[in-house]
Amino acid sequence: MPETVRFNEFAREPAALRAAQLDAVCKVMDSGWYVLGQNVCNFEAEWSIRCQSTGCVGVASGLDALEIGLRVLGIGLGDEVITTPLTAYATVLAIQRVGATPVFADIDPSTACICPDSVRHCISAQTKAVIVVHLYGRAADMAALSEICTSQGIELVEDCAQAHLSQYAGQPVGTFGRYAAWSFYPTKNLGAIGDAGAITSNDSDFLSSAQQFRNYGQSDRYHHVVAGQNSRLDELHAAILSVRLSYLESWTNSRRNIAARYWDGINNPKIRLLLRPADPTQHVNHLFVVCVAYREHFMQHLAKHHIQSLIHYPVPAHKQEAIGFHKISPQGLQFSLSHSQTCVSLPIHPHMTGSEIQRVITACNSW
Ligand SMILES: *Cc1c(COP(=O)(O)O)cnc(C)c1O
Numbered sequence: 335m336p337e338t339v340r341f342n343e344f345a346r347e348p349a350a351l352r353a354a355q356l357d358a359v360c361k362v363m364d365s366g367w368y369v370l371g372q373n374v375c376n377f378e379a380e381w382s383i384r385c386q387s388t389g390c391v392g393v394a395s396g397l398d399a400l401e402i403g404l405r406v407l408g409i410g411l412g413d414e415v416i417t418t419p420l421t422a423y424a425t426v427l428a429i430q431r432v433g434a435t436p437v438f439a440d441i442d443p444s445t446a447c448i449c450p451d452s453v454r455h456c457i458s459a460q461t462k463a464v465i466v467v468h469l470y471g472r473a474a475d476m477a478a479l480s481e482i483c484t485s486q487g488i489e490l491v492e493d494c495a496q497a498h499l500s501q502y503a504g505q506p507v508g509t510f511g512r513y514a515a516w517s518f519y520p521t522k523n524l525g526a527i528g529d530a531g532a533i534t535s536n537d538s539d540f541l542s543s544a545q546q547f548r549n550y551g552q553s554d555r556y557h558h559v560v561a562g563q564n565s566r567l568d569e570l571h572a573a574i575l576s577v578r579l580s581y582l583e584s585w586t587n588s589r590r591n592i593a594a595r596y597w598d599g600i601n602n603p604k605i606r607l608l609l610r611p612a613d614p615t616q617h618v619n620h621l622f623v624v625c626v627a628y629r630e631h632f633m634q635h636l637a638k639h640h641i642q643s644l645i646h647y648p649v650p651a652h653k654q655e656a657i658g659f660h661k662i663s664p665q666g667l668q669f670s671l672s673h674s675q676t677c678v679s680l681p682i683h684p685h686m687t688g689s690e691i692q693r694v695i696t697a698c699n700s701w
Pocket of ligand 1: 398421530
């Protein structure tokens with residue numbers, strides 16, 4: 335029986351990486367300083383440089399990064415925030431948690447990213463922000479989305495949880511809006527060994543407010559200027575992230591090479607591939623998603639060939655039980671709905687072997 339092609343293979347990471355991480359962990363333990371210390375400062379500096387942002391604030395998760403940013407902007411009850419229903423629910427949960435109303439725009443079916451035209455139709459007098467998700471690692475249409483937000487005086491927020499190092503027209507994602515939210519959940523392109531996240535921004539006032547919010551709303555020790563929260567990035571995770579960051583570029587190249595082989599090799603007319611970007615730097619291939627009409631049958635076929643597959647996402651946000659009060663585009667959400675009913679994610683982790691990649695292509699084409 336062939337070995338299963340799995341969705342992630344952390345066990346295949348290089349021995350040198352494991353050794354460097356263990357060394358980093360020992361150093362943190364020996365330092366006796368576990369929260370908001372030198373490792374967090376170092377990682378924040380490194381990450382903001384990689385993102386070409388003025389600054390970075392490490393937080394506890396991607397969800398917290400999104401939520402804290404909205405709080406800093408004063409977005410809350412009565413305000414509307416436009417986003418896509420085709421995302422990790424955390425994007426929407428951040429809007430709900432600050433008391434604002436999620437408003438769903440439809441996607442562009444060729445990329446599954448939010449459709450700028452649909453965003454235009456969702457704008458009302460209450461609209462305060464648009465949260466753009468660079469879904470699956472692909473930079474969304476930032477030219478159109480930036481233009482909409484600037485001309486309407488609406489805040490632009492970027493959910494970069496799947497898009498580490500992705501670029502739009504040569505400019506890094508995360509630098510188009512007021513702030514970017516990053517997740518370092520273990521399976522993201524850059525992951526910690528637990529939950530972690532960050533906010534980057536080019537607005538230094540915004541960054542200092544975010545710094546207060548993540549630490550009980552303190553300006554100085556025991557002086558509280560806002561009702562903040564506890565969402566600090568741990569020293570252990572920051573130290574691990576700094577080590578793993580040195581691998582990110584080569585992991586991203588691996589993902590791009592696998593995606594190129596899929597785009598070249600999968601030619602089954604029953605499988606629709608998402609649009610291949612003309613410029614490969616626009617995509618960091620966090621996920622490789624295809625669309626099929628008979629999804630269950632296709633996934634069973636892959637399983638028979640010992641290939642894992644997943645669905646991102648089977649239920650669009652506006653159909654979730656937890657959604658509560660929300661609005662949707664006056665033109666409806668037909669593309670989001672049909673995408674959620676047909677999408678399948680193929681394995682694309684950076685440690686796949688050449689023969690595993692070929693097995694996925696062969697299995698797709700033999701369906
Ligand atoms: C993972 C993810 C999040 C949430 O990040 P956490 O660190 O798990 O809180 C938000 N948005 C998107 C698009 C994600 O993929």
